[in-house]
Amino acid sequence: EAGVAQSPRYKIIEKRQSVAFWCNPISGHATLYWYQQILGQGPKLLIQFQNNGVVDDSQLPKDRFSAERLKGVDSTLKIQPAKLEDSAVYLCASSLDPTGSEQFFGPGTRLTVL
Amino acid sequence: RKEVEQDPGPFNVPEGATVAFNCTYSNSASQSFFWYRQDCRKEPKLLMSVYSSGNEDGRFTAQLNRASQYISLLIRDSKLSDSATYLCVVPSYSSASKIIFGSGTRLSIRP
Numbered sequence: 001e002a003g004v005a006q007s008p009r010y011k012i013i014e015k016r017q018s019v020a021f022w023c024n025p026i027s028g029h030a031t032l033y034w035y036q037q038i039l040g041q042g043p044k045l046l047i048q049f050q051n052n053g054v055v056d057d058s059q060l061p062k063d064r065f066s067a068e069r070l071k072g073v074d075s076t077l078k079i080q081p082a083k084l085e086d087s088a089v090y091l092c093a094s095s096l097d098p099t100g101s102e103q104f105f106g107p108g109t110r111l112t113v114l
Numbered sequence: 115r116k117e118v119e120q121d122p123g124p125f126n127v128p129e130g131a132t133v134a135f136n137c138t139y140s141n142s143a144s145q146s147f148f149w150y151r152q153d154c155r156k157e158p159k160l161l162m163s164v165y166s167s168g169n170e171d172g173r174f175t176a177q178l179n180r181a182s183q184y185i186s187l188l189i190r191d192s193k194l195s196d197s198a199t200y201l202c203v204v205p206s207y208s209s210a211s212k213i214i215f216g217s218g219t220r221l222s223i224r225p
Contacts, residue, residue, distance in 0.1 A: 035215075040122075042201050042215035043158065056212050091157060098212075102148075105157035 002026065004106035006092050012112045018080040021109045025073070025094030031055075033103065034067055034077050035091040043091055049075065050098055082113045115140045117214045118204045124220035127192060134188040135219045137202030147185050148203040149176055152218065158201055162187075189221075197223045 005024040013019050025032050030051050035043035046065065047057040052072040060067070064083070069075040079086055089110050093103040119138045127133045139147070146165050150158040162169050164185050168177040175188040185204075189196055202216035 040217075042120075042217040044215070045212065048212065058208070102160045102163075103158075105159070107157055 004092055004094055004104055006090075006106035006109055008109055009107060010110050010112075012114065013082055014114050015084055016081040018078065019082055019111065020076055020078045021090050021092075021111075023075045023077070023092030023106060025075075025092070026104055029094035029096055029104070030072075031095045031098045032069055032075050033091075033093040033095075034075070035093065037089045037091055037108070039088075046077070048098065055098060079111075082111075084113050087111055087113045117141065117207060118202055118216040120202050120216040120219050122217060122219060124222050126222045126224060129192060129194055129223055129225055131192050131223075132188065132190045133192055133221065134186055135200065135221075136184045136186045137204070137216055137219075138182075138184045139202075139204040140183065141205055141207045142180075142183060144205045146205065147176075147178065148213070149185075149187050150201040150203060150215070152199045152201055154198075158215075161200070192221075192223050194223050194225065197221060 007022050032049045034046045037043045046060045047067045048055040049069045052069050067077045089108040091108045092106045095101050095103045117140050149161040151161045152158040162176045164176040164178050173190045177186045199218040199220050201218045203213050206212040206214050
């Protein structure tokens with residue numbers, strides 16, 4: 001079974017630039033999550049989708065971050081403009097349902113903002 | 115009180131030792147909990163689910179203490195390959211379908 005795919009794996013940009021990340025979840029998984037993980041911390045949920053609807057985006061900095069999952073399958077997360085403090089690993093995960101079942105994570109995108 | 119708290123460690127123990135660490139949570143209505151393992155520069159992976167009284171899988175035992183609102187992870191006969199960060203995951207106050215990751219406990223097994 002193919003896992004969660006993410007691209008790119010690494011990205012280096014300068015502050016105030018824009019960046020986009022892509023995620024393709026495991027086939028059949030209705031729930032998709034984007035997490036931000038800063039070095040030394042646990043993953044912090046940015047946004048959770050159930051199919052193509054947003055379940056939770058309370059911790060998404062909406063002035064600069066946006067995410068979509070238009071067809072209920074793959075998803076993109078965008079940052080515009082980036083700040084130094086956005087340097088982190090952005091993890092995408094998917095699960096069969098949102099009620100606490102196992103989440104499967106992609107390898108993440110390591111973002112460095114200079 | 116934070117929704118989830120873990121001792122960051124690092125725990126540095128010799129191979130073969132038994133090690134345990136706890137995770138406290140604040141949502142007393144929580145029913146299910148999880149331990150994830152994260153290797154250095156890798157993504158988290160589910161280690162164990164914890165329901166009702168606990169769970170055991172080989173050398174790993176997870177227990178739930180509802181009265182004191184913590185879950186624990188016990189690793190017996192530790193191996194070098196157990197070196198990783200262990201993330202505790204608990205349900206959130208704010209949403210039944212939302213879970214919160216702890217900041218993780220770093221474990222280092224030395225030869």
